[in-house]
Amino acid sequence: xxxxxxxxxxxxxxxxxxxxxxxxxxxxxxxxxxxxxxxxxxxxxxxxxxxxxxxxxxxxxxxxxxxxxxxxxxxxxxxxxxxxxxxxxxxxxxxxxxxxxxxxxxxxxxxxxxxxxxxxxxxxxxxxxxxxxxxxxxxxxxxxxxxxxxxxxxxxxxxxxxxxxxxxxxxxxxxxxxxxxxxxxxxxxxxxxxxxxxxxxxxxxxxxxxxxxxxxxxxxxxxxxxxxxxxxxxxxxxxxxxxxxxxxxxxxxxxxxxxxxxxxxxxxxxxxxxxxxxxxxxxxxxxxxxx
Numbered sequence: 006x007x008x009x010x011x012x013x014x015x016x017x018x019x020x021x022x023x024x025x026x027x028x029x030x031x032x033x034x035x036x037x038x039x040x041x042x043x044x045x046x047x048x049x050x051x052x053x054x055x056x057x058x059x060x061x062x063x064x065x066x067x068x069x070x071x072x073x074x075x076x077x078x079x080x081x082x083x084x085x086x087x088x089x090x091x092x093x094x095x096x097x098x099x100x101x102x103x104x105x106x107x108x109x110x111x112x113x114x115x116x117x118x119x120x121x122x123x124x125x126x127x128x129x130x131x132x133x134x135x136x137x138x139x140x141x142x143x144x145x146x147x148x149x150x151x152x153x154x155x156x157x158x159x160x161x162x163x164x165x166x167x168x169x170x171x172x173x174x175x176x177x178x179x180x181x182x183x184x185x186x187x188x189x190x191x192x193x194x195x196x197x198x199x200x201x202x203x204x205x206x207x208x209x210x211x212x213x214x215x216x217x218x219x220x221x222x223x224x225x226x227x228x229x230x231x232x233x234x235x236x237x238x239x240x241x242x243x244x245x246x247x248x249x250x251x252x253x254x255x256x257x258x259x260x261x262x263x264x265x266x267x268x269x270x271x272x273x274x275x276x277x278x279x280x281x282x283x284x285x286x287x288x289x290x291x292x293x294x295x296x
Contacts, residue, residue: 052210052235054228055133059212062129066122073118133213137226139194143185146274147197147204147217149243150250152183155273156266163269184253185237187229188262195225205241208254214240229256 050057088098144155155164167183187193197206199217206225207214215223239250257265 049231051230053213053230056210056212058129058132062125066125069122133226134224135226136224137192137194139192139226141188141191142194142196143187144196144198144273145185145206145217146200147206147239147243147250148200149202150239150246152185152250152252153200153274154183154185156186156269157273158188158263158266161263161266162271162273163266164272164274165269166274179253182251182253184255186262186265187254187256188259189229189232189256191259192226192228195227197223197225202243203241204239204243204250206237207240208235208237210235211254216241232256232258 050060090098140158142157144153144157146153146155151167153164153166156162165183195206197215197217198221199219201219203219204217205214206217211227213225213227215225217223233256235254235256237252237254239247241247243250
């Protein structure tokens with residue numbers, strides 16, 4: 006190959022690299038709004054008292070991983086270029102093996118990174134799951150394929166047993182879905198229970214999700230800080246109509262929350278209904294008829 010052909014080939018290679026780099030930069034520019042949140046859902050930092058620290062952990066983690074990836078890719082490319090085979094080379098290059106400093110380096114550095122990630126993740130998880138004295142306790146009971154809510158707020162003990170809006174596979178109407186009401190600015194303890202199979206309580210805007218296991222109670226502690234309505238869903242495959250096991254979370258001022266509680270039935274739908282599936286359906290049907 007002539008020197009002119011080699012020069013032309015080299016220019017074409019450089020042009021390809023620049024084109025790929027330009028396309029990548031354009032893509033990242035278009036995603037700049039997402040990058041600021043680390044590709045999380047469009048969630049405000051103060052939706053609950055925990056969303057800010059969850060966002061910080063996630064965004065800082067992927068930025069760190071990205072920087073480590075860039076460094077690793079850079080070192081790989083440097084090795085490929087610096088130690089490539091030259092035309093004047095004959096035979097195999099000098100082989101290196103059992104280099105103790107290098108082996109210690111590539112063992113110690115990943116171990117330090119893993120321990121650092123673990124430390125930050127563990128501290129954030131402990132802060133989120135720390136038990137606090139809650140002004141409102143809601144016993145949330147999942148069932149195929151709807152939700153029951155038992156509210157304890159001061160002297161008020163109310164319950165709402167619901168049925169799912171549609172079980173036909175057709176899109177449901179958001180306004181008819183079971184709605185969990187929460188007062189803004191008040192600490193909340195969610196007691197998560199299941200009446201039948203494993204479910205999972207997930208409110209994407211809260212950036213928290215927890216499984217609901219039969220015979221076991223799991224807990225979520227949080228304080229809603231923004232008035233509004235948020236989507237919720239079951240995040241564990243729980244049967245034929247799992248995709249329709251949806252609910253709303255409505256965060257309202259305290260006076261509106263108390264007014265809503267006064268419209269509900271007195272008492273508590275508890276474990277006695279878990280042992281009587283037919284009774285659960287009966288209560289749910291009556292509650293639905295009364296709406």
